[in-house]
Structure formats: C-alpha cells, structure tokens
Amino acid sequence: MKKKSPISRGGRFAHEISADVAQFTESISFDWRLWMHDIFGSMAHAEMLHQIGVLPKKEMLAIVRGLDDIGMEIQAGRFRWKRELEDIHMNIEAELTRRVPAGAKLHTGRSRNDQVALDVRLWLRDEIIFLLREIADLQRALVSLGEKNADVLIPGYTHLQRAQPVYLAHHLLAYVEMLERDCERLWDCHSRVNVCPLGSGAIAGSTLPLNRELVAKRLGFVDAGGKVQLTQNSMDAVSDRDFAVEFCAAGALLAVHLSRLAEDVILWASAEFNFIRIADAYTTGSSLMPQKKNPDIAELARGKTGRVFGNLMSLLTLLKGLPMTYNRDLQEDKERLFDTADTVRATTRLLAAMLRNTNMNKAACEAAAGDPALLATDLADYLVKKGMPFRQAHHVVGVVVALAEKTGQPLNKLTFAELQTIDKAFGRDALGVFNLKTAMAKRNLTGAPGTKEVAKQLARWREQLS
Numbered sequence: 281m282k283k284k285s286p287i288s289r290g291g292r293f294a295h296e297i298s299a300d301v302a303q304f305t306e307s308i309s310f311d312w313r314l315w316m317h318d319i320f321g322s323m324a325h326a327e328m329l330h331q332i333g334v335l336p337k338k339e340m341l342a343i344v345r346g347l348d349d350i351g352m353e354i355q356a357g358r359f360r361w362k363r364e365l366e367d368i369h370m371n372i373e374a375e376l377t378r379r380v381p382a383g384a385k386l387h388t389g390r391s392r393n394d395q396v397a398l399d400v401r402l403w404l405r406d407e408i409i410f411l412l413r414e415i416a417d418l419q420r421a422l423v424s425l426g427e428k429n430a431d432v433l434i435p436g437y438t439h440l441q442r443a444q445p446v447y448l449a450h451h452l453l454a455y456v457e458m459l460e461r462d463c464e465r466l467w468d469c470h471s472r473v474n475v476c477p478l479g480s481g482a483i484a485g486s487t488l489p490l491n492r493e494l495v496a497k498r499l500g501f502v503d504a505g506g507k508v509q510l511t512q513n514s515m516d517a518v519s520d521r522d523f524a525v526e527f528c529a530a531g532a533l534l535a536v537h538l539s540r541l542a543e544d545v546i547l548w549a550s551a552e553f554n555f556i557r558i559a560d561a562y563t564t565g566s567s568l569m570p571q572k573k574n575p576d577i578a579e580l581a582r583g584k585t586g587r588v589f590g591n592l593m594s595l596l597t598l599l600k601g602l603p604m605t606y607n608r609d610l611q612e613d614k615e616r617l618f619d620t621a622d623t624v625r626a627t628t629r630l631l632a633a634m635l636r637n638t639n640m641n642k643a644a645c646e647a648a649a650g651d652p653a654l655l656a657t658d659l660a661d662y663l664v665k666k667g668m669p670f671r672q673a674h675h676v677v678g679v680v681v682a683l684a685e686k687t688g689q690p691l692n693k694l695t696f697a698e699l700q701t702i703d704k705a706f707g708r709d710a711l712g713v714f715n716l717k718t719a720m721a722k723r724n725l726t727g728a729p730g731t732k733e734v735a736k737q738l739a740r741w742r743e744q745l746s
C-alpha cells in the first residue's frame with residue numbers, strides 16, 4: 281500500500297483530488313510567505329497545549345524543535361513546498377509530523393480557519409510596522425529637501441495656474457502632513473489587527489479547555505496598556521477580514537498621496553517647470569531619443585496606484601456576499617493584501633531615495649516665484665488696510681492687472697501716477713507690496729507659508745521625526 285501523507289483525507293474521501301482541482305485550489309504558491317508567522321503561531325499553540333495537559337513536555341519540546349528546524353530550512357531556501365498539500369499550514373504540519381510523530385497532536389483544538397486568520401493578522405501586524413518606518417523615512421527625506429533649500433520660493437498653484445508664492449519647504453511639508461495622517465490611520469488599523477483569533481476553531485471554538493489568553497500573550501496580542509486582546513466571537517473571528525480591508529483602504533489613501541507627490545515631481549522635472557534635477561541613478565533614458573531623462577520612479581509611483589485601488593475593490597467585493605462563516609473564497613484575500621503591502625512599501629521607499637537624490641534648480645525657482653502677479657492679492661490686502669471693502673479692492677486690483685497686461689509691463693513696474701488714475705486710495709508705498717521678502721515675512725498665520733512660520737514647521741517636523 282502506498283504510504284499516506286500524515287495529513288490525509290483518506291478517512292472521509294475515497295478518492296484523492298485530480299491534478300486540475302489541486303492546481304485550482306492550492307494557495308501554497310503565494311501563502312508560503314506566511315511561514316514564519318505560521319510557525320510562531322504553532323509554537324505558541326503547542327506550548328499552550330502542554331500547559332493544559334494535552335501535550336507532555338517532551339512532545340511539546342520535540343514539536344517546537346521540529347518547527348524551528350523547518351523554519352531554518354525555509355529561511356535557507358532548502359524546504360520543498362508540496363502543492364498537493366495545498367497551503368502553508370498543511371505543508372508545515374505534514375513535514376513536522378513526518379519528522380516528529382507528536383506533530384499529529386498539534387492541530388488539537390485548532391482549525392485552519394482560525395489558523396489562517398491568526399497568520400494573516402500576525403503577518404500584517406509586522407508589515408504595518410515596516411511600512412510605518414518607510415513612511416517616516418519619506419517624511420524625513422521631504423523635510424531634508426525643504427531644509428536644504430530653506431530660502432527657495434516657488435509659485436504655489438491652483439488649477440495649475442500660478443497663484444501665490446510659497447516656500448518650497450511649505451509645499452513639501454504639505455506631503456509630510458498627509459503622510460502623518462496615513463501613519464495615524466495605519467496605527468489605528470494596527471489596533472484592530474492586533475487581536476488574537478486563535479481558539480475560535482473552525483467556527484465554534486472548542487470543547488477543550490484551551491487557554492486563549494496564554495497564546496495571545498505569548499504572541500504579543502496586547503494593547504498599549506498591556507491588556508490581552510482576544511476576538512470575542514468565534515464566528516466573526518474566522519470569517520471577517522475587515523482588518524485587511526482597512527489596511528488596503530489606508531494603503532489606497534497612502535497611494536493617492538504618493539501619486540500626487542509623484543505628479544508634482546514629474547511636472548517639476550519637465551523643461552517647462554525646470555524646478556528640479558533628479559540624479560541620473562534615479563532616472564531612466566529613452567531607447568530612441570538620446571537627450572531624454574525620464575522620471576520613471578515617479579511615473580511608476582503614480583501608475584501603481586491603480587493596482588492598489590483595485591486590491592481594495594477586490595477585497596470589498598470578495599466579502600460582500602459571504603454567508604457566515606468561513607468560506608473558501610477567503611483564500612482570495614491574500615494576494616490582494618500582499619500586493620497592496622508590497623506596492624505601497626516599495627513605492628514609499630523609492631520615492632524617499634529619489635528625493636534624497638534630487639536637487640533644486642534655484643535659478644528657475646527664483647525666476648518663477650519672482651513673477652509679481654503672484655502678489656496681486658497682497659495689493660488688494662493693501663487697499664483693505666486703507667479701509668476699502670475687499671470686494672471693491674479685488675475689483676480695483678483687477679483693473680490694475682488689466683492695465684499692466686495692456687501696456688505689457690509687469691505689475692510692479694506700474695507707476696504711482698498710473699495707480700492713482702485707477703484709484704486714489706493707492707499711496708506712494710503701494711508698490712512696496714511687491715517686495716517678495718517682506719511679502720513672505722507677513723504670512724505668519726499658523727499653517728501659512730510665512731518665513732517664520734515655515735521655519736517653525738520645519739523645526740517641529742525635524743524634532744518629531746528624529
């Protein structure tokens with residue numbers, strides 16, 4: 281008789297599944313990457329089974345040692361995955377049981393349904409921490425670029441039309457703020473990922489006196505106050521994946537922010553803006569046009585947003601029609617989740633590296649920010665300070681702009697006499713508003729791009745990110 285695998289369907293089924301079915305249903309080709317967390321979960325479960333008297337100490341130790349050996353082999357790339365064993369859980373358990381007979385006791389009080397929920401939570405918990413580190417690094421890269429160019433002004437844009445002057449640092453810090461909210465969302469998500477589902481069994485817990493607290497504590501499922509976090513409903517625990525949806529949603533919003541940053545970089549690198557030079561190592565050439573230097577990292581950062589949005593939509597769709605509780609559909613969660621995690625992490629890392637290798641073209645920035653039209657609103661504010669209602673001041677300055685346009689001169693080159701013909705409220709000091717330096721010194725509201733305020737915000741972020 282052919283020797284059966286230690287994990288066999290032979291008890292219930294007369295026939296093994298066909299190769300076609302095996303290929304369609306397997307998940308080992310992608311869930312193998314949960315191996316470390318699967319092993320940690322099994323070790324904690326084994327220790328608990330010993331503590332409640334199911335596993336003698338010797339067997340428990342043999343299981344832990346066996347799992348440890350398997351882990352080292354996987355890490356070294358020496359472990360042979362078997363597709364016929366379907367998934368990561370069965371691959372590891374079958375090999376363990378082949379080596380350590382007591383491995384047959386490991387699945388006591390456990391189902392793959394609570395096991396996979398545990399593994400994904402453990403994996404995602406780590407992944408969120410890695411991602412948070414990358415985001416902080418990107419924030420630091422943005423702050424550094426702002427600090428290195430603390431005196432550089434650029435036009436701020438609305439409708440992609442020049443609006444008002446801002447410090448480059450102010451523009452960059454806008455992204456630092458967005459990224460900070462991404463971090464907050466990820467931390468918030470982390471608190472709901474960090475809840476232990478083990479002990480939920482297939483759907484209805486177990487008749488054995490499992491010690492859920494012990495397992496949870498051992499695996500670090502505790503909140504900031506040290507309180508153990510356990511799922512409170514076995515059916516919910518094995519069937520919902522809202523924690524994964526939340527991560528993919530937070531990841532999608534992060535991807536939006538990265539994509540917007542990328543878009544600015546792409547514009548700035550064009551000859552039309554010419555604000556930045558990206559180092560050669562972070563650009564690519566054209567196979568046809570020898571002069572080209574393309575901002576491909578930024579373009580891919582923008583482009584990859586599509587798959588990250590798609591992953592979120594896939595997960596939502598996957599869950600919406602599922603009857604309680606576990607359904608095999610849920611196996612489809614992993615590739616989408618992995619893809620979002622991989623994509624946003626790599627994109628964040630590459631954008632940070634690219635920014636660290638980007639220099640400002642100060643002359644081009646200065647020329648663009650020096651456009652006096654950017655200070656037309658300051659001229660209206662000047663009239664408001666003379667007592668004119670803002671609506672009227674806006675109109676008067678509109679006439680000034682039209683005159684400058686008609687006579688083909690920059691706003692700041694109009695004469696006092698010309699201004700006077702438009703409105704008597706203009707004094708000899710009116711043209712003083714076009715001094716960019718004093719104009720920037722005046723914008724010191726909290727959150728405004730004033731000289732002192734931007735320096736303060738840069739210092740705050742430097743401190744907060746150190």
Ligand code: ARG
Nearest residue numbers: 307367392393396608610611
């Ligand atoms: N590979 C499965 C998944 O990812 C593991 C759980 C399988 N459970 C089951 N009852 N077939 O969801």
